Every structure is written in C-alpha cells, then in structure tokens.
Amino acid sequence: MSDADDGFEPYDGDGRNDGNDGKDEKDGKDGAKETRDTRGDGTPPPRIPLPRASVEDTGLPLPALEGLLTAPEPLRLPHPVLKSLLGAWALAACSAEETAAVEEHLGACGSCADEARRLREAIGLLQRPESLDLDPGLRTRVLEACLERRPPRIPVPAWAASYDAETARLDALLQDFGDGEWHAPVRLRWFRGARETTRRTTVAGVIAHLLAVDGLIAVALGLDDPLLPGDQDQKPDARTPAERTEALWETSRFPPTRAVRGPWREQTHALVRTVSFTGGGPGTLPIPYGDFELPLRDAMVDRAFECWVHAEDIAEAVDYPYAPPAPRHLHGMIDLAARMLPEALAARRRAGLATPAPSRHLVSAGSPGRSLRLEIEGEGGGQWLIPLDSPGAVGSAEHEVAHVALDDVEFCRLAAGHVPPEEAAAGQLGDREAIRDVLFAAASLSRM
Incomplete structure (x- = not known):
C-alpha cells in the first residue's frame, strides 16, 4: 500500500506538507532533479521531522547581543x-x-x-523574630548585679523579697494598660467547702481587692488603712479579706477605675520600705486575717502568692503571657502552704468535710502520727511530711501512710483554688482517703 493509500501525507525536509502528494520536484546540489517523496538514496522520508539546524552550524554571523543584556533606563522622577x-x-x-x-x-x-x-x-x-517584651527575670538579674557591686544600706528582708518582686512584676504588667484593659472582665476563683466559687469583677476590681487585703499588713505596721483614707482617727478595719474587699468596692466607684493603681502601688512600696527600715527581725508581728492570724514573715509570703495568682488572672483576661515566680520565691510559697495544711485539714474535719482520724491514731501535740509525704517536683519544689491526725503532731517517715506527687506550679494553683483537687495529683500511692483529704485541704487554703 502506498503512502497516499494509507491516509498519511509526506513531509518536506522542514516538516511542512506541500499538498501535492509528493509529485513536486526540486533541484539537488548537482543540478539533478529529485522527487520530494524520496531521499537521495531512494528511501522514503521519515514520518517525524528532523531537528532544525543550529545557526551556529551554518557559518553565518551570530545576531548582535547589543541591547539584549543592557538594563533598562531607570525612571527619571523628581x-x-x-x-x-x-x-x-x-x-x-x-x-x-x-x-x-x-x-x-x-x-x-x-x-x-x-x-x-x-x-x-x-x-x-x-520584623524581629523574637518578642519585644522584656524578659520577666530581667529586673531580678539587674538588681542582683547592682547589689553585688553595692549592697543596699537597708536591705529588704529575705521573707519580704517575694512580695517586692511579685508586686513589681504586676505593676510592670499594668503600666501600659488602656481603659479597655482596666475594665476587662476577670473571674476570681477560690474553693469553698467541696466546690469552686467564683466572683466576677474587672482588672481594676482585682487591684482594689489586693489593695484592701494588703491593708491588713499596713494597719498592723501603723500605716494608713486604705479603707479609711484621710481619717486615721477611726479604729482600723479588721474584717476578713473578703469583707474588706466588698467594703472597698462599695465605697469606691464601681467598677473601680485605673485610678486604683496609684494607691495600690504606693502601699506596696510603703510596706516593703517599712519592713526594711524596721530591720526585719524575726517577722513575728501577728497579722489578723479575721478568723485566723499569720506572723508578719508568713503574711508577706501569703500576699506575694496572692499577687502572683491574681496577676495571672489579669494576664489571662487580657490574653497576655505571665511567667511563674522565681524558683526560690515559689519554694517559699509552697513551704507556707505545706505548713498550713495540718490546720486546714483539722478545720475540714471539724466541719465534717474530711475523714475523721481513727481513734487509735490520735496523738498529742509534738508526738509523731500518721503522715503523708508531699513531694513537689520542679525547681521550686521539695518534700514535706504532713501530719494527718493533729495540727500539733510531727510528721514522721516511720508513720508514712501515703505519698502524693505534684508539679510546683500545679500545687500552687491547687492552693489558689484554680485546679480541682481530683485532677491535681501527678502520682498517688498509699491511703486514698488520706490523699483525698490533703488535696481538698490544700484547695481550701484559697480565699477571695
């Protein structure tokens, strides 16, 4: 069958069809006639066209490159x-x-x-990849470097250092707040009885709360009571922290405004300055909390703890990160909570909220009794033996009946009433009722 018969048309040398069924002729180099449907050796042309010849193979001059590689003329702008x-x-x-x-x-x-x-x-x-916010530990490092070179004439007592640091950190968080942030809603949380209790307020309301409760220490040190501004002839108000807070909220603009930052800041400075000028001493001055008392050294740690907890509440309300305290300050807060646990456990027993101690385990003050080993993990942690049967008993490893482990920050949030007791423990071993009672007693340390 011929090429014409099978439906294909022949191609010329450059791939174009001549439309004449291969019958045209062209001159060869030697002047002889050669049909378009055959090669010089008589074979038919290929169905696929041959590659084109390069201009470099023809011997002809290459095109000029002038103008192809030159940059365009820049714009002429005024x-x-x-x-x-x-x-x-x-x-x-x-x-x-x-x-x-x-x-x-x-x-x-x-x-x-x-x-x-x-x-x-x-x-x-x-466009810096790192955060422009200052490192939370920068203030501590700068102060330590300065104090190494020139110790202060009047040093801050070690038991007041955490309060000094935490109030300064919170003040640094507040300094750039606008009106919108000061009125951002905050939910205060604490544990009462067997469940969590909440109270809604604002950022300014939280600072007013801190101002009112810190005033308990201010009154004991002979400073002005924030509940009685300018009228110190009246008897200082010695109500509970919650009652003092409610009283301040009612007597001020509700909700409080950013103007509350000034009095709170001045009071924190006055407290640190006063305990420093008085020489610190053992810090045994009793600070009444209404239904219980704490010595001054423990009250300052307690106020540092609450300042950190509420600073986290504020940071969460404005969607801002907030780091935990320095490990040595965190350790002091955990130690205070661990020392308060036996009395808190006894109070829950008296209220019928904890398992009664077996009569055979009742011990006198100063005697060893059943104990729970509280292991706090993390840089601020340690181990404490918590007496279970009497607040005056002594923890004893020989009478250990349970062991519970928690993270340091997690334990503090449990003591602040921000973590349910059932979800707090990372590890438990031994008497389940004793562990449950201690975890609930830790949560009951929280208050408004």
Missing part, C-alpha cells in the same frame, strides 16, 4: 516623588523600575540616604 517612595522602598514594596530609580537617587542625595537607612533599621526592629 526629588519629592523619590523621597515619598522611601517608605515603600524600605518595605520592598516598590516596582523594579521604582527601586532602580530610588537606589540611583540614594547614591547622589545624602539626606535621602540617611532617611532610607533609618527606615530600614526601623523595619528591621518591626
């Missing part, structure tokens, strides 16, 4: 326009032509070059 483009140029938002025009101009204009450099440096600050 100085005011070029100056207005510097911001976009610093952000890499100019077109290629505008970029070339600006960069050519910067080589000849010193003022624009200086402005461009400043803009580029500013853009670099805005």
